[in-house]
Amino acid sequence: MSQQTGQLRLDFAGGAVGYRFRQGQGRGHPLVRAAGFKKDRIPGIVDATAGLGRDSFLLASVGAKVVMLERSAEVHALLADALARASAESPELADVVARMTLIHGDARERLPELRPDVVIIDPMHPPRRNTALVKQEMRLLSSIVGADEDADELMRVALASARERVVLKWPLRAPPLLESPKPSHQFTGKTVRYEVFLTATRTSE
Numbered sequence: 001m002s003q004q005t006g007q008l009r010l011d012f013a014g015g016a017v018g019y020r021f022r023q024g025q026g027r028g029h030p031l032v033r034a035a036g037f038k039k040d041r042i043p044g045i046v047d048a049t050a051g052l053g054r055d056s057f058l059l060a061s062v063g064a065k066v067v068m069l070e071r072s073a074e075v076h077a078l079l080a081d082a083l084a085r086a087s088a089e090s091p092e093l094a095d096v097v098a099r100m101t102l103i104h105g106d107a108r109e110r111l112p113e114l115r116p117d118v119v120i121i122d123p124m125h126p127p128r129r130n131t132a133l134v135k136q137e138m139r140l141l142s143s144i145v146g147a148d149e150d151a152d153e154l155m156r157v158a159l160a161s162a163r164e165r166v167v168l169k170w171p172l173r174a175p176p177l178l179e180s181p182k183p184s185h186q187f188t189g190k191t192v193r194y195e196v197f198l199t200a201t202r203t204s205e
């Protein structure tokens with residue numbers, strides 16, 4: 001991720017995202033573990049809140065096919081541009097981008113027809129008391145898309161649409177997005193937690 005003249009500019013080849021890719025560090029990442037990758041089976045994933053595209057890129061870099069949904073036209077255009085640039089950068093990046101499909105639309109409408117194995121949800125997080133800790137790129141994104149006030153509704157649609165599981169990325173210490181259901185388990189990163197909601201029994205009824 002890099003910044004130009006105060007504008008948001010996405011870059012999968014450079015910054016922390018590119019570094020992690022070049023080091024091949026994706027497999028052990030808590031998001032990848034939460035998404036339920038198995039040695040012999042990689043799930044089909046919809047990233048319902050594509051945003052800056054970093055989570056989708058991580059999941060695609062370890063082999064998953066990822067459909068990225070983004071409802072902001074402005075953010076969708078930034079993502080489309082970043083994916084095209086990454087694809088032209090190197091054959092290795094082009095391989096990853098080939099597994100990523102970007103769609104402009106609201107996930108609450110698209111998920112019921114897509115019915116993927118796994119849905120990833122990462123809504124704009126509630127404001128922090130210490131705003132200095134919020135990264136500049138997230139502030140810029142927030143100035144474009146605002147707060148995702150309808151995240152609870154998205155979560156309910158995701159729970160009804162995912163064949164296997166929903167993974168919610170949420171600040172480590174924030175109260176739960178939904179009072180119920182409770183997550184089956186969770187993985188933690190430095191500042192966020194990945195709550196896993198298994199849906200297989202619910203959706204096969």
Ligand SMILES: C[S@@+](CC[C@H](N)C(=O)[O-])C[C@H]1O[C@@H](n2cnc3c(N)ncnc32)[C@H](O)[C@@H]1O
Pocket residue numbers: 048049050051052053054055056069070071072075105106107108122123124125141145148154
């Ligand atoms: C916090 S960002 C996601 C960051 C992303 N996980 C990443 O790795 O860069 C949230 C994004 O989800 C989008 N979003 C929120 N609700 C959505 C919905 N119902 N459908 C599609 N996009 C949504 C917002 O416009 C915003 O760009």
